[in-house]
Amino acid sequence: MLRIGVLVSGGGTNLQAIIDAIKSGKITNTQLALVVSNNPGAYALERARANSIDACCISPKDYATREEFHQALLEKLEKYHLDLIVLAGYLVKIPPEMVRAYPRRIINIHPSLIPSFCGVGYYGLKVHEAALARGVKITGATVHYVDEGTDTGPIILQKAVEVKEGDTPEILQRRVMEEAEWIILPQAIQMIASQEEQIG
Ligand code: GRF
16 A cells, blocks of 8 residues: 655645545555645645545744754654655755655656756746747646756656647646646556555
């Protein structure tokens, strides 16, 4: 059984896609044990609680130093004995000590076809604003392993999405979520879960 924890910051539509995929059997051999947000008002926390999943807020604002925040986050994750950590719209930089503690066991969903429109400063709507400004005809989403860089880890899955005439950043974001993110993030988790099942 793959025990996963999901880190969130916002609406939690990617978290919901994972919850729904587990319920429907698209994801097997997996238990969603914990959801953590840095944002106390994140609707993603409501989605977790509505599905009886342990959910909590661990915010950098509640700690005197960044190091104390990192320590609190790592201690929480450790308590849940997680096999995989999923960053689903999580906007806080993952500290190197966390990457080292979970080698090739942290994955992230990014709303572009990496290496385009990624790295520091590219998150949420900013990604789609940049894609529209550049005039690309195809964009999409990427699931990748998290390393100590920003959006630089090995790519696991990608899915392309067409940019349409008249797209605004908001319209494009929604299409990328619906046609790519919500599909490849559960798929990536299922790939890892089935590998874990074979290894045992
Ligand atoms: C999405 O655009 C996702 O690509 C990015 O964060 C945004 C919010 O996602 N990583 P969610 O609705 O909170 O899952």
